[in-house]
Amino acid sequence: EVQLLESGGGLVQPGGSLRLSCVASGFTFSTSGMGWVRQAPGKGLEWVSTISSRGSPYYADPVKGRFTISRDNSKSTLYLQMNGLRVEDTARYYCAKRQGLRYLDWSHDYWGQGTVVTVS
Amino acid sequence: QSVLTQPPSVSGAPGQGVTISCTGSPSNIGAGYDVHWYQQVPGTVPKLLISGNNNRPSGVADRFSGSKSGTSASLAISGLQADDEADYYCQSYDNRLSAWVFGGGTKLTVL
Numbered sequence: 001e002v003q004l005l006e007s008g009g010g011l012v013q014p015g016g017s018l019r020l021s022c023v024a025s026g027f028t029f030s031t032s033g034m035g036w037v038r039q040a041p042g043k044g045l046e047w048v049s050t051i052s053s054r055g056s057p058y059y060a061d062p063v064k065g066r067f068t069i070s071r072d073n074s075k076s077t078l079y080l081q082m083n084g085l086r087v088e089d090t091a092r093y094y095c096a097k098r099q100g101l102r103y104l105d106w107s108h109d110y111w112g113q114g115t116v117v118t119v120s
Numbered sequence: 121q122s123v124l125t126q127p128p129s130v131s132g133a134p135g136q137g138v139t140i141s142c143t144g145s146p147s148n149i150g151a152g153y154d155v156h157w158y159q160q161v162p163g164t165v166p167k168l169l170i171s172g173n174n175n176r177p178s179g180v181a182d183r184f185s186g187s188k189s190g191t192s193a194s195l196a197i198s199g200l201q202a203d204d205e206a207d208y209y210c211q212s213y214d215n216r217l218s219a220w221v222f223g224g225g226t227k228l229t230v231l
Binding site: 035037044046050094100104106108111112 | 153158160165167168177207211213217219221222224
């Protein structure tokens, strides 16, 4: 059974930093693309960042230059380092496994429960 | 303003069918990128409903189907049930933004 367990969320002041973690199990983490999707309170889903199995990172424009995605395959863990946090970054952050033959066509096939980040 | 446009809401009676549209542009759906659909029951985690335009993951009822044509895609739900009440999101890739993008979401109400 695929499981994704996020942690690291919390309350932080504008300009502050947080590091989110996502521990994965139930699949071969090292060969899977992974990513982060966020959902602001009462709003829709927003893609944040993705990392390929080889470690190539991709970022949405609103977070580019402030957020850094990384992975530790030895620990089956995905990270999101968030610096320069803004009020508009307030959201539940979901860790998701990426799936598909071609990376541009990747879906998000499994999701964690999410961790809440509040910037205030 | 989402790159992929969905109607804010749709509704239907139990047993009926509904269709949710996802309108894109030549830089995303029209460029041939796959469209995926997600279901999010209020208070729960999003769930992949349709992948690769029209493929149902294991465990998804065949009442759900997807299609794509030109710069648009659609999710069809037949035989509506009360527990189909949820928010539905489409997702694709946009080569102008170099980003994966979600639609704004559609709230389905089962009357």
